[in-house]
Ligand code: MBD
């Protein structure tokens with residue numbers, strides 16, 4: 001079909017929209033996506049069986065609850081970050097810790113503590129490496145923010161997240177830490193493993209079809225919020241991870257790879273009390 005023929009059909013479809021009904025925003029978005037889809041089907045000569053394969057694929061992906069994962073894997077979530085960065089730049093809001101994607105695995109309501117939290121339940125402490133992190137929450141003028149809320153979540157040694165992985169205890173590797181009077185927070189956990197999309201799932205099917213992998217480097221997620229401030233959504237990565245700059249979700253950014261201190265000296269570990277559970 002020619003473009004004018006396609007445009008004729010699109011006009012016919014749009015003409016069935018009642019002026020006083022629905023929302024103008026929904027109409028604009030749906031009509032635009034439909035136009036781009038019709039043009040794509042025409043330009044790439046997509047066959048009916050391919051369209052129905054796609055419809056069935058989407059049905060399955062929804063049943064698998066994988067749309068959030070697909071949005072990450074297609075770079076849609078990262079694209080939204082780049083757009084928010086641009087908006088802030090235009091408004092003259094520069095500096096601070098870079099944002100990066102939330103991903104689909106946050107769970108609200110993790111146990112809250114003041115200043116410090118141990119967020120691992122201890123089940124993997126023997127196999128894993130103990131991990132400490134500390135930081136300071138600052139406002140735009142670099143003043144510490146007491147009572148800021150730092151929410152942290154990450155995967156276990158198998159790359160799985162509690163709640164989604166029902167074999168883990170509730171809120172394992174998730175915590176809510178309120179900064180102390182100096183804006184500081186600390187937590188103890190175990191170093192997470194990288195993440196891989198569920199084997200046999202819809203995201204994997206899509207990535208395989210375009211010759212991509214579905215792996216993320218090891219990472220820890222953060223929400224940082226305080227009254228009167230925009231909420232920061234970000235992550236950290238660990239230097240040396242083979243997937244550090246090959247994340248299927250495109251989330252790695254300069255400024256989000258903090259310096260690590262590795263302590264292997266058993267005496268030092270004992271000296272600092274790191275061999276014992278924190279209370
Ligand atoms: C994750 O752990 C994640 O952070 C993202 C963005 C996608 C899938 C799994």
Ligand code: FE
Nearest residue numbers: 103105195221
């Ligand atoms: Fe994650």
